[in-house]
Amino acid sequence: GAVVSQHPSWVICKSGTSVKIECRSLDFQATTMFWYRQFPKQSLMLMATSNEGSKATYEQGVEKDKFLINHASLTLSTLTVTSAHPEDSSFYICSERGLVGDNEQFFGPGTRLTVL
Amino acid sequence: QKEVEQDPGPLSVPEGAIVSLNCTYSNSAFQYFMWYRQYSRKGPELLMYTYSSGNKEDGRFTAQVDKSSKYISLFIRDSQPSDSATYLCAITGEGYQGGKLIFGQGTELSVKP
Numbered sequence: 001g002a003v004v005s006q007h008p009s010w011v012i013c014k015s016g017t018s019v020k021i022e023c024r025s026l027d028f029q030a031t032t033m034f035w036y037r038q039f040p041k042q043s044l045m046l047m048a049t050s051n052e053g054s055k056a057t058y059e060q061g062v063e064k065d066k067f068l069i070n071h072a073s074l075t076l077s078t079l080t081v082t083s084a085h086p087e088d089s090s091f092y093i094c095s096e097r098g099l100v101g102d103n104e105q106f107f108g109p110g111t112r113l114t115v116l
Numbered sequence: 117q118k119e120v121e122q123d124p125g126p127l128s129v130p131e132g133a134i135v136s137l138n139c140t141y142s143n144s145a146f147q148y149f150m151w152y153r154q155y156s157r158k159g160p161e162l163l164m165y166t167y168s169s170g171n172k173e174d175g176r177f178t179a180q181v182d183k184s185s186k187y188i189s190l191f192i193r194d195s196q197p198s199d200s201a202t203y204l205c206a207i208t209g210e211g212y213q214g215g216k217l218i219f220g221q222g223t224e225l226s227v228k229p
Binding site: 001004006032034041042043044046049057091093095097103104105106107108109110112 | 148150152157158159160161162165167204206208210214215216217219220221222224
């Protein structure tokens with residue numbers, strides 16, 4: 001399966017600051033990546049679909065101005081949490097689809113964000 | 117009605133037991149089915165991917181799909197403490213909303229030595 005990395009794995013920041021999370025596809029070019037957030041004991045919640053070279057598609061209820069997604073290359077997508085608040089503390093996970101025509105997704109290791 | 121229903125557990129079994137994890141779904145257009153394993157504070161790991169009714173086996177894991185009943189299962193034979201994790205079912209359809217997956221709530225499994 002595909003190999004996806006995320007950086008950083010854990011970040012602590014002060015309220016009001018911005019945090020950038022990187023998601024990299026290590027083994028092939030990913031035209032589509034997905035960003036999820038996960039609260040403790042809960043399932044994954046899709047935040048947005050990131051398409052290389054175009055604007056991301058956000059799920060209903062997700063503030064696009066707060067969660068900025070950039071997918072400038074086929075191997076890198078970034079999620080920036082702007083003006084972070086304690087309620088943004090969560091586990092953020094990216095994924096990429098398999099090869100063209102496949103429907104499974106391969107996930108990164110996740111980034112734990114703690115906002116103080 | 118949720119698109120995918122999964123019993124959240126928690127489920128606790130002794131080592132060596134056969135584990136059965138299940139999901140039901142509501143939309144017959146869904147035709148691709150996945151099982152993911154997620155250890156605490158880690159990203160989900162794809163265990164099984166199938167798209168037809170019947171069984172698919174990989175080592176100690178068997179994925180079963182019954183499209184007529186809209187019911188999918190994951191069986192774990194000879195369960196090990198290392199199998200302790202949360203198991204998530206995920207489904208999608210051909211071209212469904214740009215490749216989105218619909219996840220179940222996840223079942224937390226604990227295998228006791």
